Amino acid sequence: MNRRTFLAGAGSAAVVGVALAAAPSFGAATGRKFGIQLWSVARMLSEDFEGTIAMLAGLGYRELETYGPYTFSDPRQIENWKKTAAMLGFSGSGFFGLTTAQIGATFARHGLTVPSMHTDLFTLQTRMGELAEAAHALGATYVTLPSLPADQRQTFDDYKRAADMFNAIGKDATRHGVRFAYHNHGYGLVPVGGKVPLETLIEATDPAHVFLEMDTYWSTAGGADCKAYLARYKGRYRMVHLKDMKGDHRFPGDGGAPSDWIGMFPYLTYLGDGSLDMAGIIAAAKESGVEHFFVEQDRADDLKVAIAGSAAYMKKIGFE
Template sequence: MNRRKFIQSSVLLTAAAGVLPTWAKSMHEMQSAEKYGVALFTLPKSLSEDFEGTLKMISEIGYKELEFYGPYDYSVQSAKDDWKNVAGFLGFSGSGYFGKSPKELKTLLDTYGLTAPSIHVDLPTLEQNMGAVAEAAHIIGHKYVGIAMIPDAMRQDLEGYKKTVEVFNKVGENAKKHGLTFFYHNHGYGHQPKEGTVPFSYILENTDPETVKMQMDVFWFTAAGVDPIAMLENNPGRFPLLHLKDMSEMKTFQGAGETMQEWMELFPYLADAGTGALPLEEIIQSAKNSGAKHFFLEKDMTPEPKSALQNSYNFLSNLGLK
């Protein structure tokens, strides 16, 4: 190599050495940001009024994944009837795929660079219509199908939770046969003993860890007096999905978190990610270390969805995670 080429190469290498750390940091932030999604119960009214426009907004902010909530066309009739009663009270009616067929929805998701790895479905639908759930899931790209809540009748006493475990194991095995993974999202109940046994611990210990996964909602676990980080560290591999919320100040349920009234009392303490009291960076890092793959921002029915999503994304996408 002659002297001129050697000098040119040295200059380029020196320049690259200065650029690489910045480039690497930028790539890390991009990769980290891609992991964040939106649980769509954050903005159901916006989706009901302008579904495609809302998907576009979510995509433009930078989120990459969505989690849908039911009921769907394939849901059992009782779930649809229950939703009609609740939707009127809540002030919006849209749910499921918001009038789109699975193929139409997949096209829209592709258009805006979005995926939908996870959905919430009611338990009876998963028990009775798993084939139909799977058919739609494989078109759209769902990998995880789970429930947002155990039906009231199944969580009144320890015997009910024993029945729940049996159902979860059966649904989990059936989901696996259909190429899906079943999960349970906890709303904060089941963390206080019933007949000397903590129901949530009983579920963890008596369900198949390969076919029954959990979705941690960090807000509701905190409200139940449970340390999210300890729960994640003590149960590696069980929580592949998280709902990320923040809490304006640390609050716990007045009772056992069993009723809608107790949940609604804590709604005023929902905060944009990074603006509250929860150690979200530590929680997310612990979740990643324990095998979590999907992180969905959720601020239930927020009246200002765009600012909530933007503020939260600004925080989440700049975390210094490893």
Template sequence: MKRRQFIQSTALASSATMFMSLGACATPTEKGLDNIGIQLFSLPKMLEQDLAGSLAMLHQMGYKEIEIYGPYPFSSYAAQERWKQITPSLGFNGSGFFGKTAKEFKALLDEYRLKATSGHIDIVTLETNMSQVGEAVRTLGMECLGMSAIPDELRQTLDDYKRMADRFNKIGENAKKEGFKFLYHNHGYGLHEMEGQIPLNLLLENTDPDLVVFEMDIYWTTAGGMDPVELLKSNPGRYIALHLKDMKEITHFKGDGGTADQWIDLWPLMTTVGNGAMDIPAIVHQAQQSGVKHFFVEQDLVDNPRLALKKSIDYLRTM
């Protein structure tokens, strides 16, 4: 497979989960990161080939938390079919609990002292099968679960985002009844003005903080032209988690970040935490002040997880 085709497939797979240098002016962190997590989409091939061995490796590196990605056995038909369409070009099809039941997966995580605190799932499953979602969340002891992205057809206009805010609140209300927080992870869109308003701000302003929490991907936020530090500072208490990765040089989308081709163009700039141009210490410092609880390293489908994920956690523990 040609490199661009591979990058396109990985970009599509990342979106399918909707249904995924310490500078001179760097600010020291308020305190060390004790419970650094990992989004499992960083090493799916390793997990599929040797689940226990991969989890043991993450434990040995020092990771304490994991964030899982769908689809799951109880996921919607649409999510399952979308996954089947994408995975042949990726060379793996593992997701969710990687062939285990939720109970078996939890036992394996316990064996390697890892805790599943968060996860991504599609909106259809959240709206149509919340009882099974809640059962799995309780089995794993998760704190939050939510959407990694908004499907393209549901975010074409500002009114679409207004309707999405209402749906978020309803999902969040049902999630609260099941004992977990509903989470929305931003991708590269919704960060540019649309019809006089920035969609992400609309979602933040029109969702109930008691029902909806947010997860910031600092890479795509930067690519979309927003400053992660300022966004965190302006919204204390709304962000519960961060996705941490780095950018070789600060670069913005050519457009509004709403299409896969724009993500593909920026994919080669993704690198290990601390190996790029983003001010990671300043972002983490502000995140701690703004109430962020979970910090997940995520380097989507990185070529050498054993090396890259070790570099990222080593940097975060010593910066």
């Protein structure tokens, strides 16, 4: 079981004005588009795919990040998803029963593009050809690993081995005309023997083949300074998951266990409704070379209010 198991259902459709009032203005529009990780609305997509996509477009989202498994994913991940889906109470993932051409046409009809596809480690290792083919069909640049399996991040040496594995995956992705990216949660940020595992992993991977996706909430929960990481590893972070935090909180443990994530859910909120320096983080991300900004809402008391609030915030600060 992982944090994805705890998705909250959709709530009312009311659009809040709090984010608009709280968000700072950057003045002239940046011209940048903002997007959303589709896991945020997974249950809604399972119940009404086309209606949910239309709703996202209507709120101003212009980019999407998909999540797997897909029909072409490694069979082991497809089996894993069946077990997770049984707990979640819905089974939609990947292209939600549509062909690549059909889902691409649906997105295009609503003015949406897909820069990144989240996938699993098995598929990255055994189905890169099929994954890249789908990415090319949708116009996606990045094939992204949302987390490193727990059994492969237990020790500092595990992170060294992960770096070698990522280099191999990254080179394979490059050969297939896509880019491999790694999305880190809050684990790997506690020093071990004076060294931070995530930093060792980043520094041991080839910047020509391995890219990064930051999660503002989980990085903060793990004790990281998002702006400092973006500045230190300039050019490595190409995508960001944006989510806000009420108050200033950290994992009770090292961020590696589901209990750590569950304990942090009550503080999760939409952009502009929390206390993170979202404007500063976004400015640092732009300076660092981040290309895509995805809202992600792991849970919410009222999901539609949350994704509407985040969209309002992004438009307020100059995104299109």
